[in-house]
Amino acid sequence: MDEVKNQGSDNVKRFLKKFFIICTLLTTLLYVYHGWWRSDSYTTFGHVKNNGSLTILLWHWPFVQSYVLEGDVCWDLFHIPHCKLVDDRSYFSSADIVVFHNRELIQGRQKLPTDLLRPEGQRWAWMSLESPAHNGNLKPFANIFNMTISYRRDADVTIPYGELLPKEEETPLPEDITVNKSSLVCWVVSNYMRHHKRTQVYKELSAVVPVQVYGRWTGKPLSSSDLLPTISRCFFYLAFENSLAKDYITEKLWKNSYEAGAVPVVLGPSIQDYKAVAPPHSFIHVNEFASVRELGEYLQELAKDKKRYAEYFNWKQWWKVKLYVDWRERLCNICSQNSTLQYKKTYSDLEAWDKKV
Template sequence: MARCINRHLQLHFTLLLFFLTICLICSWLFVSGKQYLNATSEFLNSSIKILFWHWPYGIHYNLTGDVCLNDYGIPRCVLVDDRTLFEDADLVVFHHAELSKQKVHLPVDHPRPAFQRWVWLSLEALPNMANLKAYKNLFNLTMSYHPQADITVPYGKLIPKEKPIRDFVIPINKSHEACWVVSNYQKRHRRSAVFQELKKTLNVQVYGHFARKPLSKEALLPTISRCYFYLAFENVESPHYITEKLWRNAFQSGTVPVVLGPPRKDYEAVAPRKSFIHVDDFNSTKDLALYLRSLIKDPEKYHVYFTWRQNYTVKLYTDWRERLCNICPVYGRFPAQKIY
């Protein structure tokens, strides 16, 4: 009889222990699941949401998926162009060109969240900006090529190689002394006067709408590569304004840029001293032309302007999505209170 009771109690104890174990497992799964959901929610909430109010020049880009992470390795950065998400956006970016031409308008009638920052964006030279006073006390941040902007977005940059390597081959099919691709030709620009003087001594091949010789994207770099020098002349001489004329047209084609734009020190801030030739280094345009011709006749001296390629590669910025994604890594540096 006693043995039967002991067995009965042992069975009850086993069942109770099993029941308690199941309860503990369920409780742990519930808490873990709740923590997982909280973590997921926290992740979504901590992502920086950037609303692009309008695409520059009417050219739209695809924002499907996690663009910043998948394409550029930048996490917790969400790009949207859906204006119905205005109230949830941490940043709203406005491109100046469309605003100045009144093709789009600022959402000044929308209730603006206290945490939200408005970003003024332009890659045009500051002297070409119009009607900036109309936006006083509206924007919190600036986004421009200028290094003093809150968000600096250059046209290009040089990326140091892990170790020096001679992996660049100078194009050997060079048949023209110099070339220039230009569409916006205006006599009032200094670059036009320099060009007119330069061609008196140097053979300059001109392409673009000005010369009625437009080049397709596919033909641009191969055409320039046949020239010893490329006239990377900006249409305005403004501090730090260095465009694709240097980064793409000259550097990526494999020629030596002759630059006219900001002072030499601005170019040296972004490129090695012996990677370009500055117009202002010479007393006259004729002296410049004679120096260029002397380099053509002396390959050893000409090749000096390519030695920097052992240490750097050229990075070109052309995709607006990449520019916007690059806001997120510097987001934490922005001042809490700032207005222009």
């Protein structure tokens, strides 16, 4: 009798063991399938959204330049998962984040949907890639936005004009980096304004060294196909920003200089801001010199020394430039950075944040 009881007890134990193993396997499969392992599940104003998926509604396209949003755009184009990007306003009641581009708001071409019932936990994001000098009056937007999307490194979501990515393997540099270079300094400018700091520096520099100028201002515009080949024939490129503002570093550095293969002479934010994002010893900052004349003399000397000049390109052996030009990719990156965001947040003085130095 005891033997029968023991056998029955063993059968129960084996059954429970098998049952536990099966349950564990099923739970693991569900866990992986639904993406519960991902770190981008988030808390919205105290409520946890366990599936890690975000719906981002773009209220209006920047500069009326729209893109197709068919299918799973963020995953299909940029391999960013669990991110639904839409521009159909019927999604307003279910969107997690609604993005508003500043230019259309300050020009009055678009309005905030303050007349609609804003869903609990929904975040409104203010987006601008312009410098504070061109963002207009932001005082009416006090206590409205929960997020900032900007080139600024201290924005809630940072979308730079470009960044560095490591190469899969080291790439050797050409033996002579100066081959085919025929102009000492060149500059492409269309928005030429007398009061700009860059205009003053250009005038002083052109009195010391020859500067080849292209763009609408001089009546010599360059097509997109001619831009980089033209700059590639220059030793130095004037990557002068039209505004001097924190972190404001545009395609003038990333594309016009680095991609073309000219050493950038930069004028914009502080040297520290450039060092935070650019390769070491890859640019020349105007503020490094006591005068513009000294800068010009340095450029002349450097162009004659092939070895020293080539050192400004050493970074290209290990790094490559990634440009951000597609608004869809910029918006999908909200999902990539979502897990690091603060959710119980409102900008009581958006203008003060924008003008912060």
